[in-house]
Amino acid sequence: MHKQFAPRVFQLGYVALETPDVMRARDHYAETIGMSETATGHDGESYLSIGYEHHNIVLRQAMHKAMGHLGFQLNPGTELRQLVAELRAFGLGAQIKSDSQPGIRELVEVEPVPGTTLQLYTDIDAPAPGFKRTGVSPLxxxxxxxxxxxxxxxxxxxxxxxxxxxxxxxxxxxxxxxxxxxxxxxxxxxxxxxxxxxxxxxxxxxxxxxxxxxxxxxxxxxxxxxxxxxxxxxxxxxxxxxxxxxxxxxxxxxxxxxxxxxxxxxxxxxxxxxxxxxxxxxxxxxxxxxxxxxxxxxx
Ligand SMILES: [Fe+2]
CATH class of the missing domain: 3.10.180.10 (2,3-Dihydroxybiphenyl 1,2-Dioxygenase, domain 1)
Known part of the structure; x- marks a missing residue:
């Protein structure tokens, strides 16, 4: 169906992966893909940036590999409280999380189907660690x-x-x-x-x-x-x-x-x-x- 309204989000921001070996996975994304670690979390999480935004990949320690959350950046100016209200009207529970991860002050977390968690945010820090010239170094x-x-x-x-x-x-x-x-x-x-x-x-x-x-x-x-x-x-x-x-x-x-x-x-x-x-x-x-x-x- 062709529709007229614009999407609420404009890009995929990050993918979080659960891994039994954060250091091994970190080595792949940092050295082979060519990303920069911008932060580590209290539980050993690794936040990796391609070059501009604070993170594009998040690695978290877990028993087994699994998909973590997916981050999508909302159109600038989106009011998060209003978004939560609209998600509820759509039939979905959602919550605002503050300081749940480095680089993002506030985000809305929603699970449209069990096991798939999306994080929606307007602002992410851009420490711009720079695009690496080693490894695959993607855009x-x-x-x-x-x-x-x-x-x-x-x-x-x-x-x-x-x-x-x-x-x-x-x-x-x-x-x-x-x-x-x-x-x-x-x-x-x-x-x-x-x-x-x-x-x-x-x-x-x-x-x-x-x-x-x-x-x-x-x-x-x-x-x-x-x-x-x-x-x-x-x-x-x-x-x-x-x-x-x-x-x-x-x-x-x-x-x-x-x-x-x-x-x-x-x-x-x-x-x-x-x-x-x-x-x-x-x-x-x-x-x-x-x-x-x-x-x-x-x-
Ligand atoms: Fe693909």
């Missing part, structure tokens, strides 16, 4: 793919409450939605499991894929898929695992969505014009038909 955190048995409910929340636009689906299982110019900021995967499917970092340019691949190889980290061009989103993507077997995507060339026209900007590699939201088959994951070296269901 930004682009999107997160979440597996949930409550995919349709999550989609309703993201679209009907947060105002995300729907841009594509793969067989109705993987649903791509966005709150900004990129084809997808969230990918909701409906499956009987609850975890992060992958976290995606945007690289500086297509040449960065080669440099990232060499760097991962030097560190003994196999590239499990790609680089290849996707169909939904048409991003050139490669995937590797972090030390907890959380899938990390590195990508460039994501389709640019124009909500006013309900289509993506035309590109030479598009097989359909206009590139409007559509359904792709499960066999149509890669425009280059590149085989992948992992089980899609377990990735």
């Amino acid at each position: 930004r955190l682009g999107h997160v793919a979440v597996i949930s048995p409550e995919g349709p409910k999550l989609k309703t929340f993201f679209m009907d409450f947060l105002g995300f636009w729907f841009t594509d689906t793969i067989a109705g299982i993987s649903n791509f939605i966005t709150c900004n110019r990129e084809h997808h900021v969230v990918n909701l995967v409906s499956m009987p499991d609850q975890r992060v499917h992958h976290i995606a970092f945007q690289l500086k340019g297509n040449a960065s894929h080669a440099m990232a691949g060499d760097l991962l190889a030097e560190r003994g980290l196999p590239v499990k898929w790609g680089p290849t061009r996707h169909t939904a989103g048409h991003n050139i993507a490669s995937y590797h695992y972090d030390p907890d077997q959380v899938l990390i995507e590195l990508y460039t060339d994501m389709d640019v969505f124009i909500p006013e026209l309900n289509m993506c900007e035309a590109r030479p590699w598009h097989g359909h014009f206009p590139m409007a939201p559509r359904e792709w088959k499960l066999t149509e994951l890669a425009a280059w038909e590149t085989e992948f070296a992992f089980s899609l269901a377990q990735a």
Whole structure:
């Protein structure tokens, strides 16, 4: 459905991961991905920044790996108390948390479905530790793919409450939605499991894929898929695992969505014009038909 109101949030801010070994995971994100640790928490949490905002990845010690919360930045000027009231009117309990983490004074926490916690905030400190020139050194955190048995409910929340636009689906299982110019900021995967499917970092340019691949190889980290061009989103993507077997995507060339026209900007590699939201088959994951070296269901 094409709608007229703008999303309440404009970007994915951070992804929190629970890990049995914070130091090992921290080493991957700091040294291999090329992020800077900006703070550590009382329970050994590690806050890591790509280069500008206080954190884009949060690592927390836990018995088992798991998805923590997802942070989305609200449009400037959003009144948090009013937001809580509107969430309640939408049928969801929500609370304002003060100083729950370094870098963010106040945020609204809401669990649209059990086990998926979102943190919504207007302001995050920008200590700007600088973009590293070592490691993969991505440009930004682009999107997160979440597996949930409550995919349709999550989609309703993201679209009907947060105002995300729907841009594509793969067989109705993987649903791509966005709150900004990129084809997808969230990918909701409906499956009987609850975890992060992958976290995606945007690289500086297509040449960065080669440099990232060499760097991962030097560190003994196999590239499990790609680089290849996707169909939904048409991003050139490669995937590797972090030390907890959380899938990390590195990508460039994501389709640019124009909500006013309900289509993506035309590109030479598009097989359909206009590139409007559509359904792709499960066999149509890669425009280059590149085989992948992992089980899609377990990735
Ligand atoms: Fe992705």
